[in-house]
Amino acid sequence: MTLSLDIANLTALYERGKTTPEATIEEIFARIGAKDVAPDWIALRDKESVLDSVRRAPRGPLYGIPFAVKDNIDVAGMPTTCGCPAFAYVAERSATVVERLEAAGAILIGKTNLDQFATGLNGTRSPYGIPANVFNADYISGGSSSGSAVVVAAGLVSFSLGTDTAGSGRVPAAFNNIVGLKPTKGIISTRGVVPACKSQDAVSIFALTVADAAKVAEAAVAFDKDDCFARADAPSFAVETAGRPLRIGIPNAPLSFFEDGEYQRLYHHTIDRLAGLGAEITPFNFAPFRDTAAMLYDGPWVAERLFAVDDMNDDDLHPVVRDIIHNGRNKSALATFESFYRLAEYRRAADAEWNRMDVMVLPTAGTTYKIADMLADPVRLNSNLGAYTNFVNLLDLSALAVPAGFREDGIPFGVTLIGRAFADGQLAAIGDALHRALDGAKLGATQAALSDAAPVAAKPAKKKTVEVAVVGAHLRGQPLNSQLTERDAIYRETARTAAGYRLYALPGTTPPKPGLVFEGTGPGAIEVEIWEMDEAAFGSFVALIPAPLGIGTLVLEGGRQVKGFLCESHAVRGAEDITEFGGWRAWLGRTAVA
Incomplete structure (x- = not known):
């Protein structure tokens, strides 16, 4: 039987002496060699260096657990490219989140491909190649954290780090049948992460199960005084049972699935599963959330993307990325403040809708596309992918993407549970139950059964x-x-x-x-x-x-x-x-x- 890399399984095998972290690393490098390094990886650590890290690893909660990071996250001694060779520099210090995970015993394997400067939701905007969907190589893997999602889904690491500003930690999860945790902004440090939109960025976690994502979050979440956007008031991460009756919000008007009837069918099946789990299905007005989503790329936040690349030569940038970022130069101070005021109005309207529900459930994306179609129409189709993700960080919400079935052609579908800030632990409990309600669910593109993996260990909801x-x-x-x-x-x-x-x-x-x-x-x-x-x-x-x-x-x-x-x-x-x-x-x- 093929070794499943889910964290609970590896930890149990280590504890029983059935295998060792060294053997796991040997297996991983064999798998990577069989699949090839490019285009999913940008930089892979030398195997002997990784084995040396195993020997020195603390015996913490993630001892011997292999992981990867998106290549806009610093790792000491390794280049950070952001998918742009001309931008590359060798980091002197690892990002805070990487330091915390390694202190918990996790073992870094390498750095993964991405849409250049984390600009895109499709995974086709990199000079290092195009990571394809693990279920059908004709289809996009989703971005910008494309490589991070693919290496988890393919069973090459137990978990990976991405970043998520507009949906980059959720869309690739949906397209590759894995879990994507987009935490509340500021609870995982972004020090050592090259910013896309610094005020809206979040480090995300890809994993095979919700329990694994939660395990990683427990180690990653901590206040970092060196991160100016860190949340000093953030609670520690803990999976909590949701209150009853749980009110699940769904939009009171039809959503666009961009003529994808299969995704529409799967979304409605998900709602039925939630009702079968005892949730109260509650309609809400999606308009303020939809209008906020439209602001992310039409508003002043696109100008933030100039922060990391303003001194770059245009010839060194991917053409689509260059055009998007250059659009930020057209944003005036007056227009910026107008957008801030409009966002405040949308936030007030959205707050009123939260009085109706505890959690909302949306399709992570309304459809997916073939790589050829995305390359032919890169801006419009990419915009479609963000219809149900772009608003989350602007409105300071938490989100968890979980698998929710397959189209008849074998392409995965996923939904996202969205809650208020700091609801991350409650989303995990709900998301795990929803994921496990799928018949015969597998972990990513592996043959490992979800039913064999450990569920989340939920605690009663914490008192204030x-x-x-x-x-x-x-x-x-x-x-x-x-x-x-x-x-x-x-x-x-x-x-x-x-x-x-x-x-x-x-x-x-x-x-x-x-x-x-x-x-x-x-x-x-x-x-x-x-x-x-x-x-x-x-x-x-x-x-x-x-x-x-x-x-x-x-x-x-x-x-x-x-x-x-x-x-x-x-x-x-x-x-x-x-x-x-x-x-x-x-x-x-x-x-x-x-």
Whole structure:
């Protein structure tokens, strides 16, 4: 039986001693050699280097799991081309997301082909060749993350990273019968990713199953202070059961399938499957989402694409990519602000529709095309592919693309579950159930059965929680820490405040307590502990806090904001300024020594 590379299977085999990561790498290179490197890969690591990485890999949750990255994502020591040889440079440091995955034990195999500068949804815009659909080489693979999707679907790696600005992490997933997770913007770092539209970019995950995509996301999602678009308020990634009854939104007006009756039929079958799973099917007004989608390439965001390529020679750019990007030069400041105002109006209208539903389900794409047809009409047909994907990042939504059947000619069809920001974990639970409702589903283009792969491990939906920064007597090991632990609060991390804060030793307090005050002149960097507790417990905790202390909003290094202890300014008059010690624990230690 052919080795399935789904993460749960490999991990189980390693744990039982049935195979080793080294044997998996040997198998992968044999498969790549049989299929050939081009056009799916742009750069492949030397096998001996990969095996050396296995020997040095941490035994984390992704230990020995092979993966690939789209070649607009930096890997230390490897060229980053963005599908443009003239642009190529050798990265000195890997992207944050790559560092996190390797720290979890994952093994990088190589870098994959893409629509040049991540501009396109079809996969035909690269001088390195055209990755074809794994089920029919006459058809497009989808882009811009074409190679990343193909190598997963073909069983060459367990998962891969793409990027998704307009649908590039979803359309290739649909066309190749795999899962594409487009996370909420800012929860996976984009530091080390060459931007397409920097304000709208997201790193995406391709995998054989929803469970695998979730496993990768658990390792990849983290706040990165070096990423200016990172979301400090983002929760950790966790698969959660959705509330009941689950309201699934479908458009209240007919969608365009561009004369593809098979895709239309498969979409309606998907709706029937969701109803069979107990979901409440709810019509909603798709107009504000549709109108937002039209703005992505007609609005000022196309000018953002100039950021990475403005100094490139036109002759070095793919002709279609060049024309699209150059259109950004025609966007005026006035038109830009007009678009921002219109987007705000669409967002308000879209927010009203979310009151009707928990999740919307759309075809990932209304149809697909043969490579020859795409090359003959590259702009119009590509635009059709983004009809149901382009709006997602502009409206700050989460999305998960899952397989949903095949046309009679064997071409895959997929749907996308779309939720509000930070609904990623709930989408995973729904998406896994929907994927598994398909009869006889296989993993990508392999013969491995979905039914043999592990399902997602969903937890009950989390209660609302509050992060609280404590600075003194509530620290671990201090006299009042029990007020946190008896409320089941969880210690999350040790952090430091931003500049402007000063710390004082308050006189006459029992037990001894410090007072943290924002005066605007302090150097900051005061050590605090971040604890997370249930929102209901937070109220009873606050009720215990005596004056002059209270709970306010603290700003941490990097700009992240949390609730935390602050002191009324009058109480520190005459108190000892202990800011120089950098924290209460350090001050206690110094006084103990003295």
